[in-house]
Amino acid sequence: MINAYLVDEGGELTIVDAGVAGLYRDLASELASMGRSIEDVRALVLTHGHSDHIGFAERIRIDRDIPVSIHEADAALARGEVPNPSKGFGKTKAAPLIGFLWFSLIRGGLRTQHVGEVSVFGDGATLDVPGSPHVILTPGHTPGSTVLDFSSHRALLVGDALSTYAVTTGSKGPQIAPFTADPTQALESLSRIEGRSADVVLPGHGDPWTGGVDEAIQRVRMSASGRS
Numbered sequence: 001m002i003n004a005y006l007v008d009e010g011g012e013l014t015i016v017d018a019g020v021a022g023l024y025r026d027l028a029s030e031l032a033s034m035g036r037s038i039e040d041v042r043a044l045v046l047t048h049g050h051s052d053h054i055g056f057a058e059r060i061r062i063d064r065d066i067p068v069s070i071h072e073a074d075a076a077l078a079r080g081e082v083p084n085p086s087k088g089f090g091k092t093k094a095a096p097l098i099g100f101l102w103f104s105l106i107r108g109g110l111r112t113q114h115v116g117e118v119s120v121f122g123d124g125a126t127l128d129v130p131g132s133p134h135v136i137l138t139p140g141h142t143p144g145s146t147v148l149d150f151s152s153h154r155a156l157l158v159g160d161a162l163s164t165y166a167v168t169t170g171s172k173g174p175q176i177a178p179f180t181a182d183p184t185q186a187l188e189s190l191s192r193i194e195g196r197s198a199d200v201v202l203p204g205h206g207d208p209w210t211g212g213v214d215e216a217i218q219r220v221r222m223s224a225s226g227r228s
């Protein structure tokens, strides 16, 4: 429903996205299942500033002194200084939407704290965090939405640049994510990751996609033009 990722590079970890606040409860057991602990986490990187991605960021920053970073164009959103640029729910179906809202609610989605302090990065940066992801700016979902290419893991972490599950309609497969501020720009931005090779495309919502980056993009375009 809402994904956060733990990337292990030689025993040191980067967390990508912080879900909703209550996902913090699952963190210790998830780390333990990898033979790791919170002591091994070095950084939290946010793909964008939406409230269902910054959930436990402030808590882990304060309690554990773990630095939080985000693209410069979404920093103000993560700090809560500007309103969410995405308007409304778009197309919805009642049952999946209620499921998403309920999932968020019982995991503290309404008490998400903004992040007091974030460091920022720009397009094309290679981040000095475990896994050394390369940053590709893919604006549209939000102005500072980024894709993180962990090429040594052959994993492309796309945030909400595309989704494989629409939390508002229940529709599955690669598609433009719900709550996208500028869908036209989001579609155009996908050409920025076209041609990349990765064994797995990992979205903020939905299952991992293992059918290749370009095929995922093709499916998004088809779904956007109503040919899915």
Ligand SMILES: [Zn+2]
Pocket (backbone or CB within 6 Å): 048, 050, 053, 141, 160, 177, 179
């Ligand atoms: Zn989002």
Ligand SMILES: [Zn+2]
Pocket (backbone or CB within 6 Å): 050, 052, 053, 160, 204, 205
């Ligand atoms: Zn999201």
